[in-house]
Amino acid sequence: MHMKKVTLTFDNGPTPGITDKVLDILARKNLRSTFMVVGRNLEDPSAASLLEDVHAAGHWIGNHSYTHSVAFGERQDGEYVEAEIGKTQQLLGKYVHPSRFFRPFGNDGQVGPHLLSEAALSYLLRHRYTGVLWNSVPHDWDDQAGWVERCLADVSRQDWTVSVLHDIAHAALPRLPELLDRLGDSGVTITQDFPDEVILMRDGSPVSLPDSYIAERL
Numbered sequence: 001m002h003m004k005k006v007t008l009t010f011d012n013g014p015t016p017g018i019t020d021k022v023l024d025i026l027a028r029k030n031l032r033s034t035f036m037v038v039g040r041n042l043e044d045p046s047a048a049s050l051l052e053d054v055h056a057a058g059h060w061i062g063n064h065s066y067t068h069s070v071a072f073g074e075r076q077d078g079e080y081v082e083a084e085i086g087k088t089q090q091l092l093g094k095y096v097h098p099s100r101f102f103r104p105f106g107n108d109g110q111v112g113p114h115l116l117s118e119a120a121l122s123y124l125l126r127h128r129y130t131g132v133l134w135n136s137v138p139h140d141w142d143d144q145a146g147w148v149e150r151c152l153a154d155v156s157r158q159d160w161t162v163s164v165l166h167d168i169a170h171a172a173l174p175r176l177p178e179l180l181d182r183l184g185d186s187g188v189t190i191t192q193d194f195p196d197e198v199i200l201m202r203d204g205s206p207v208s209l210p211d212s213y214i215a216e217r218l
């Protein structure tokens with residue numbers, strides 16, 4: 001039997017007082033992850049300064065939109081795409097991964113036609129982004145008691161789980177050490193890369209890109 005894999009991602013930061021502690025916990029286990037950053041957080045210099053620490057520790061940094069507010073499928077104009085993706089990419093500057101990771105805002109982790117508009121899709125392809133979705137949303141932000149078990153259940157039913165956790169207040173941090181211990185005990189491999197199943201496009205080339213993720217193709 002092949003080994004199960006788990007990829008952990010941390011979204012919606014960086015958050016001073018949280019992201020730094022997540023980095024410490026991951027470092028103790030010698031683990032690498034990806035941080036999907038919300039651009040407007042970087043207007044706070046103390047949050048922006050965390051990017052250097054995230055990058056220096058070997059984690060990957062991705063673009064998770066500027067405002068994290070309205071999904072592209074619900075606002076389909078081209079200016080909105082530039083404002084959400086282009087502006088964040090500029091703020092990330094030298095810390096962006098060479099594959100230009102982008103994760104769309106999903107309305108509490110849902111996958112569907114709200115994820116992309118034709119304008120957002122053509123922008124991502126033209127600028128050679130790597131679009132990264134997920135196949136596990138444990139709800140660390142609104143279910144402190146249940147999210148670790150939900151994550152472990154996702155891991156047990158899939159060969160390769162890509163889980164969305166959050167480096168924001170009242171989310172993954174309190175129980176992250178417990179999750180990592182339990183994943184370690186279960187013998188899964190925690191890896192940094194992503195399976196094709198959750199990749200919309202890689203460096204601008206379509207991978208898993210069904211019409212059902214694009215608003216106008218409904």
Ligand SMILES: [Zn+2]
Pocket residue numbers: 011012064068105106
């Ligand atoms: Zn998010």
